[in-house]
Amino acid sequence: MKDIFTQENLLFMLKGAGWSLLLAIGGLVIGCVIGIVFAAGKLSRSRLLRWIATVYVEIFRGTPMLLQVLFFYLGVPVLYQRITGTRMAANPYIVGLIALSCNSGAYQTELIRSGIQSVDRGQWEAGETLGISYRTMMQEIILPQAFKLIIPPLVSEFITLIKDSSLISNIGALELLYSAQVLGKRYYDYLDPLILAGIMYLCMTVFISWLSRKVERRMAVSD
Amino acid sequence: MIKVEHLNKSFGALKALKDINLTIHDGEIVSLIGPSGSGKSTLCRCIHGLEKPESGTISLDGEVMDPKDKANFERLRKRMGFVFQHFNLFANKTVIENCNLAQIAVAGKTKEEAEKTSMDLLARVGLDDKRDEYPSKLSGGQKQRVAIARALCMNPEIMLFDEPTSALDPEMIKEVLDVMKRLGEQGMTMVVVTHEMGFARKVGDRVVFLDGGEIVEENNSEEFFSNPKSDRARDFLSKVFYD
Numbered sequence: 182m183k184d185i186f187t188q189e190n191l192l193f194m195l196k197g198a199g200w201s202l203l204l205a206i207g208g209l210v211i212g213c214v215i216g217i218v219f220a221a222g223k224l225s226r227s228r229l230l231r232w233i234a235t236v237y238v239e240i241f242r243g244t245p246m247l248l249q250v251l252f253f254y255l256g257v258p259v260l261y262q263r264i265t266g267t268r269m270a271a272n273p274y275i276v277g278l279i280a281l282s283c284n285s286g287a288y289q290t291e292l293i294r295s296g297i298q299s300v301d302r303g304q305w306e307a308g309e310t311l312g313i314s315y316r317t318m319m320q321e322i323i324l325p326q327a328f329k330l331i332i333p334p335l336v337s338e339f340i341t342l343i344k345d346s347s348l349i350s351n352i353g354a355l356e357l358l359y360s361a362q363v364l365g366k367r368y369y370d371y372l373d374p375l376i377l378a379g380i381m382y383l384c385m386t387v388f389i390s391w392l393s394r395k396v397e398r399r400m401a402v403s404d
Numbered sequence: 405m406i407k408v409e410h411l412n413k414s415f416g417a418l419k420a421l422k423d424i425n426l427t428i429h430d431g432e433i434v435s436l437i438g439p440s441g442s443g444k445s446t447l448c449r450c451i452h453g454l455e456k457p458e459s460g461t462i463s464l465d466g467e468v469m470d471p472k473d474k475a476n477f478e479r480l481r482k483r484m485g486f487v488f489q490h491f492n493l494f495a496n497k498t499v500i501e502n503c504n505l506a507q508i509a510v511a512g513k514t515k516e517e518a519e520k521t522s523m524d525l526l527a528r529v530g531l532d533d534k535r536d537e538y539p540s541k542l543s544g545g546q547k548q549r550v551a552i553a554r555a556l557c558m559n560p561e562i563m564l565f566d567e568p569t570s571a572l573d574p575e576m577i578k579e580v581l582d583v584m585k586r587l588g589e590q591g592m593t594m595v596v597v598t599h600e601m602g603f604a605r606k607v608g609d610r611v612v613f614l615d616g617g618e619i620v621e622e623n624n625s626e627e628f629f630s631n632p633k634s635d636r637a638r639d640f641l642s643k644v645f646y647d
Binding site for chain 2: 301303304310311312317325329402404
């Protein structure tokens with residue numbers, strides 16, 4: 182086609198895709214840890230813990246992701262300066278990862294909570310009669326079964342994260358969409374880079390769907 | 405010795421147990437029988453502390469099981485094993501892992517020690533060849549035998565069975581009852597909620613007949629079945645035996 186697709190430019194886009202994927206994976210993993218903690222909070226007997234978890238989920242599910250990204254990048258440094266009086270340089274990649282993780286954490290809280298509640302109550306009772314602690318039960322029995330139940334929605338969450346990571350382009354992180362925009366600006370041609378970016382997003386998401394089907398089949402051994 | 409004194413338990417407006425008093429001696433096999441909704445399962449679950457009584461006490465050799473005194477409560481209930489109607493094997497663990505888990509996590513054994521005990525008990529219920537199967541691959545009778553072995557791995561002095569054969573296909577009931585019978589012959593103290601009248605009569609030492617949350621009749625097995633004293637027990641027996 183045109184001289185826009187030089188090896189150098191393609192590598193530039195691929196690097197952007199790499200950042201998108203890395204941010205999404207990071208968001209998924211950190212969001213998962215957040216999700217486990219807040220799901221335990223939501224199911225806790227303590228009203229305070231339940232309340233904290235609910236407020237967290239409602240805030241991050243109920244406001245736009247873009248607002249959250251901008252808040253962490255532009256708002257938090259101002260807050261920091263007001264409190265400490267010193268400036269803070271925000272790294273767009275780290276801020277982006279934090280925003281993605283917090284946002285995904287809210288969705289994963291609800292997913293993991295529903296997964297835990299779907300595990301047969303008899304499993305808890307069996308643990309109780311054997312004297313097994315809450316923590317061991319969660320780690321060994323309940324969470325593994327809960328995660329198996331929620332693999333399909335977790336995969337959708339991962340795919341959403343890959344797409345939502347594009348919002349971080351707004352704060353200047355050179356992920357896939359921003360890379361395409363940079364090339365578009367340089368060559369006064371947005372069509373080709375945007376199509377290429379779309380294809381790269383699709384490659385990632387379709388690959389993940391395929392991988393999840395394989396994993397699900399392997400996990401079915403104990404069904 | 406288990407002693408139940410003035411035990412009361414309600415679920416909402418329903419009074420499930422009304423002033424239950426019962427003593428179970430060491431080595432005794434007591435069958436709890438009665439129509440559904442009579443409170444027999446609730447009583448069995450209360451003895452282990454799966455249900456918290458509203459009032460009244462349960463004590464083991466004179467020590468009261470008080471759920472508020474957590475350490476003591478847990479120490480006492482460790483002397484009891486529990487077998488559920490629906491087995492409740494850990495679905496994501498293999499047979500041997502089901503047996504090992506509490507031994508390692510609760511009793512603090514090493515994996516080797518735990519495995520030795522587990523294999524020993526699995527052999528006793530005739531399922532040592534299934535050690536690496538997942539529960540979903542086993543028949544109902546096999547699941548229940550694994551569940552019994554799993555409970556025995558914690559070396560309990562008393563075994564509580566909550567309708568252990570009610571969820572089984574008819575042809576699998578005997579294999580489970582055989583395991584329980586052998587356990588009784590070895591001197592295990594057992595409380596068995598059951599609809600298997602043949603088992604209650606032949607294996608059980610004593611029958612406690614409940615109806616409407618109350619103990620209506622209590623007698624040694626042979627006497628209860630051949631000569632029930634209360635009308636309600638007579639009525640119940642005439643309905644469960646088909647002749």
